[in-house]
Amino acid sequence: MRKVLVLTEAKAGNLRGVSLEALTAAQRIAEGGEIIAVAIGSDATHYANVLGQHGAKKVYIIGNEELDVYTTDAYLQALRQLIDAVEPEAILMPHTAIGKDLAPRIAARFGLGLVSDVIDVQIDNGEVIFTRPIYSGKAFEKKKVVSGIPFATVRPNNIPVKEIGGTIEVVRFSVEIKDLRTIVKEVVRKTTGGVDLSEAKVVISGGRGVKSLDGFKPLQELAEVLGGAVGASRGACDAEYCDYSLQIGQTGKVVTPDLYIACGISGAIQHLAGMSNSKVVVAINKDPEAPIFQVADYGIVGDLFEVVPLLTEEFKKVLVNS
Structure with missing residues (x-):
């Protein structure tokens, strides 16, 4: 005891x-x-x-x-x-x-x-x-x-x-706080959605394949339907498609969701370090030889801008009927 x-x-x-x-x-x-x-x-x-x-x-x-x-x-x-x-x-x-x-x-x-x-x-x-x-x-x-x-x-x-x-x-419990070297005057929060990325049960993640800032909109819609959070690879962050607060990988956040959907992510080892312990991994990529397929439980070879909206609509139907 x-x-x-x-x-x-x-x-x-x-x-x-x-x-x-x-x-x-x-x-x-x-x-x-x-x-x-x-x-x-x-x-x-x-x-x-x-x-x-x-x-x-x-x-x-x-x-x-x-x-x-x-x-x-x-x-x-x-x-x-x-x-x-x-x-x-x-x-x-x-x-x-x-x-x-x-x-x-x-x-x-x-x-x-x-x-x-x-x-x-x-x-x-x-x-x-x-x-x-x-x-x-x-x-x-x-x-x-x-x-x-x-x-x-x-x-x-x-x-x-x-x-x-x-x-x-x-x-x-009373404590005495004194001689502080740092005092926070103001907190400016960046809003990335209502679900904490590090604790999300579902993560929809985008890589360079999203091509632009607007390319993340289909991922955000899918995440909203599934009650999940949006993440990103280092490549997408470096290309300024999204904020670095969304980065998943060796130099970003480590996530272990029940479902991880990787959209337009090739699967570099640095990214896999941040999501490889996800329970179910789904990969969507136009390149059938992309390394992400080696760790994925399910793989879809196709254009994410066609596949993701289709998934969103199907999930909406399932959730409405359930």
């Missing part, structure tokens, strides 16, 4: 799905022990009950105004104080942009080993075994922490969420 601390994360006031995956992983690690979640921000109270439904027995709310917008200094100060107070026996947090920035600093502060980008957690004879991809997803390694407490970040869309219900205790 372990006391597990889960550092949850919200975006635009809404709890990110990977936080619930981290709580599910915590259920395995705790082995009947106590799971404690921490929610940061002045609007964090409204999703505390959701954390309780997914295993948290106690939720610490840190509501300082300085934490409403992420800065490394402020979050690190807050979490250092919380970890000192809670004294957990394991720590989990999402493998997001914030997690990638914050987790190594927390590990350094407390002298902990960090296992990053975890896709599975199991218990073997009482030891916590983490599984993570290596070599751009071509292989997997299993790791365990031999000294100190287990500390890991969880990759989105890999651990099936388990809801167990139960009552929770909500605790307001």
Whole structure:
């Protein structure tokens, strides 16, 4: 039995799905022990009950105004104080942009080993075994922490969420934030749709084959019908067909959706590193020799500007009749 601390994360006031995956992983690690979640921000109270439904027995709310917008200094100060107070026996947090920035600093502060980008957690004879991809997803390694407490970040869309219900205790935790080196004056958000690309269950991705900024419109329509998000290859971003925030690949985002539709993407190894763990991959390309077909579960040799609208119409019919 372990006391597990889960550092949850919200975006635009809404709890990110990977936080619930981290709580599910915590259920395995705790082995009947106590799971404690921490929610940061002045609007964090409204999703505390959701954390309780997914295993948290106690939720610490840190509501300082300085934490409403992420800065490394402020979050690190807050979490250092919380970890000192809670004294957990394991720590989990999402493998997001914030997690990638914050987790190594927390590990350094407390002298902990960090296992990053975890896709599975199991218990073997009482030891916590983490599984993570290596070599751009071509292989997997299993790791365990031999000294100190287990500390890991969880990759989105890999651990099936388990809801167990139960009552929770909500605790307001006061922290002192001082001597900040960075203060955010204004946040300008680029709107790329309502679905977070890194957590989307369906991703429609375009490459150089979309040919222009307007070429992404059919992909956006298909994504809207399927409730998914639009992504892009490095080539499409370099050609200024879309913003770099949509880039998927070795130097972009890593996605693991249930369905990945690659439109006009040749399948360079750098792009495959960002989507090769998708559950089902559909490739649409005019070139029958395109490398993307080697990793695709289903391939369509054809013009994406003809195929994608046809798929959109067919999906509309299916969804209306279902």
